[in-house]
Amino acid sequence: MAGVRCFILLYLLCLGSVQAGKLLVIPADGSHWTGMKPLVEELGRRGNQVVVVIPEASLSMGPSEHTTTLKYPVPYTKAQIQEGLSGGLDKVFSMDTSSDLAKLQIFFISMDVLKDFTVKNAEGLLFHKDLMAKLKDLDFDAILTDPFEPLGAIVGEFLQVPAIYMQVNHPCGVDFLASQCPSPPSYTPQRFTRFTDRMSFWERSVNMARTLLQPTACKLLFSRADEIASRFLQRETSMVEIMSRAELWLVRADFAFEFPRPLMPNMVLIGGMSAHKPKPLTQDLEEFVNGSGDHGFVVFTLGSMVSELPEAKAREFFEAFRQIPQRVLWRYTGVVPKDAPKNVKLMKWLPQNDLLAHPKAKAFITHGGTHGLYEGLCNGVPMVMIPLFGDQGDNVQRMVVRGVAESLNIFDITSEKLLGALRKVINDKSYKEKMMKLSAIHKDRPVEPLDLAVFWTEFVMRHKGAQHLRPAAHDLNWVQYHSLDVIGFLFLVLVTFICVMLKTCQFCFRRCCRSSNKKKKE
């Protein structure tokens, strides 16, 4: 009996070792890690050898379950990252205009801060000889990384292992650029424009200009990473070129949210992957939300990075909440006015998904980050959205045009505006109805997004890549890809043909004239 058991165990171990792969993970910080972590842990749980490489100081990255974590030294502390972040947020909240120029200015400032961290991270890992030698020795089957942190792509290129990128709304759209995915500017709005897929002539013109400028934007964004990659790999290269060799793009999008657009075969949509199953609420929370009666309650968070607001702005929120019959759960650690309304429960952290899944949840006030957005979508809760920075403006626009959300501006928010928006999404039944339909569509899928991401990551490990999904477009230069040489040639053929035809007609006509003249003379 013991022999049989031993044999089964051995068989299972063999099976495990055949199926399991070795995966290197180089994630990006903040909400990017929140998005990638469930996949990384699930891959580890399934018996793959997963090694996560992170900097010694980070906002949210740390050891994850079923994985090995390796840290590399960096010349900054967690406090310094938080400081940089707060500085950026202060700029957002202190802006007195919501003009595109002001937004662009903030964008460039934050990009500069990010580029600075990129350089420090890259120098911390790439030139850490022992760690890089260790990674080489481990002989990985694939690397899973986030293009938001270019370091991973450079390491993957150096180790020459098949690369999988997990991506959502990259600032310069490197996912669509590097994968050579057609993005017709007439109905595919560029990121950070807040346009929908139905654009006016002016919007289409701006979108076209933005599309033409996309490669330049990526050059600017990756300027320092390009330089480091070229120096480290000892050849002239760029991040776009490195990323064009991606085996697979795991795109955190879903067409219940994203506008329909062409995709490439090596793009797998896994939007909503991190929206996990809700857990029951703690007793005090359950009591609080049940105490709201038929009016229900409102969930209010501005993402993992923002738990405070300038006092004056916060007051507008408190004033609005005082005037609604719903109870409010707000993730807030800022200054609380003395006469704060009693229907508001302030918390340092709140179980957002579990609360949104509660049948009494009536509305969700959110900044429009993708995680919260998919949780709201999954649970069918209409939203009041207040975008702060990054891709949030685009995300908000997508929900607003679907009639499931109202949008407000953080720069000129007042209690009246907030009250109006809240009452609209709660009392106008169309918001809830449309959200329930959208939610049903989003959740009706042949494979759960996490399982799909696991499958395709393991596929790349099993087959040492996914070259059969890589289009031949990558072997063409810009002129060839856009068929400009062919168009020129066909145009030349056409012109030649027309000229020859005209000359022939002219010649025939002259001959006819001449012969008739001759006849006349005769």
Add this chain to the structure above:
Amino acid sequence: MAGVRCFILLYLLCLGSVQAGKLLVIPADGSHWTGMKPLVEELGRRGNQVVVVIPEASLSMGPSEHTTTLKYPVPYTKAQIQEGLSGGLDKVFSMDTSSDLAKLQIFFISMDVLKDFTVKNAEGLLFHKDLMAKLKDLDFDAILTDPFEPLGAIVGEFLQVPAIYMQVNHPCGVDFLASQCPSPPSYTPQRFTRFTDRMSFWERSVNMARTLLQPTACKLLFSRADEIASRFLQRETSMVEIMSRAELWLVRADFAFEFPRPLMPNMVLIGGMSAHKPKPLTQDLEEFVNGSGDHGFVVFTLGSMVSELPEAKAREFFEAFRQIPQRVLWRYTGVVPKDAPKNVKLMKWLPQNDLLAHPKAKAFITHGGTHGLYEGLCNGVPMVMIPLFGDQGDNVQRMVVRGVAESLNIFDITSEKLLGALRKVINDKSYKEKMMKLSAIHKDRPVEPLDLAVFWTEFVMRHKGAQHLRPAAHDLNWVQYHSLDVIGFLFLVLVTFICVMLKTCQFCFRRCCRSSNKKKKE
């Protein structure tokens, strides 16, 4: 107890009635029906009410399991279809050239024959008032049809039910045209060109011309269907316009076979759907193939439509088979020479998939129809391919460039050429190795193609469509879609800007000159 049972039964019935939908199916004849039948039967088996509408006379269509079949009268017999088909095949076999012009001629002749059947079918069903009224009364949730038979699309448009099209290599590429799917001509070869995704300058030029002519090709191909649709629906319309309203395209393709290219969100790849699990061989077949020893055996079929060959051509095959150590199973009903080699077993019909799944199967001689091709791919058997007509030339090319097949020409085939090709794919191990890799990639998928097709068909029925997957491109005209107006406008802006700059420079320069002249004079 009986009460409880009754309750459970009622609950299950309710559950069934909630989940099940009503589906109208209007298939196309021949191998198209072979491709669609497994899906239709599976949908019926799962409790959906499936009504299949077919003409009274057809090649292969007939009642299917778990479905209801309705027939409409047509002014032709099965014998007449077979006659038309034989006529076409005779032309293929009697051709003494494989030139593109000759192929085009055959293509147009066969298209004319098909168009004739289309008109007869359309008039048989569309103007059959009782049947059409019955279909309207049945209030379907969706229609599943094949764009190769335009009738289904017209019926769907008339009944105004969400339409799902199942498609493989449509002659004018209506699937990509009507779904507004970008097909960059630089690396997406047009159908019937036999080009690969890596084209020479000349091939790219031809491909570009073909791409530009695609709408005209569809107009020609659907000329009579367009006329019938306009007459029946009492408004000016075209098949491309009707099909552009598709909710979903079930595309019988897979990137283990097809060249990687962009896809639209409402396209679901289900290539290999009809390659079912192999069954054990009958005793006599098992004895025959096992008798081949280590040499193994060769499977030879030219599709469901061709079981005969002109005597002279057949002799070349017999001669080649005489010289190989393998045994041969050939689906052949033609003239047999007296001295036919003994290693050849001729059959009226053979279990192609079951034979290909046998470990002793060494090679597969096929015409390159998609069904056989996926069965060969699934079972990892290298091929000798002899394309006859339609998309077979393109299919063959795709297998040849992957190094898993050799291609021969039916017009100039000789026993030497066949022998050379057979020996190559059997004895050169690289063919088998590459085929096994391709087979592994093809079979490694998160959901089986049949389950995926079932899921998405039921999705459309559940949600009364899939509008969230329909791109806004459909709301743009040709000029807008290609941004020609925007390009013109941006060009004008650029020219104006340059002119203003030049004029300003000129003006400044003149002022400078004038002032310096003044100074000189002073």
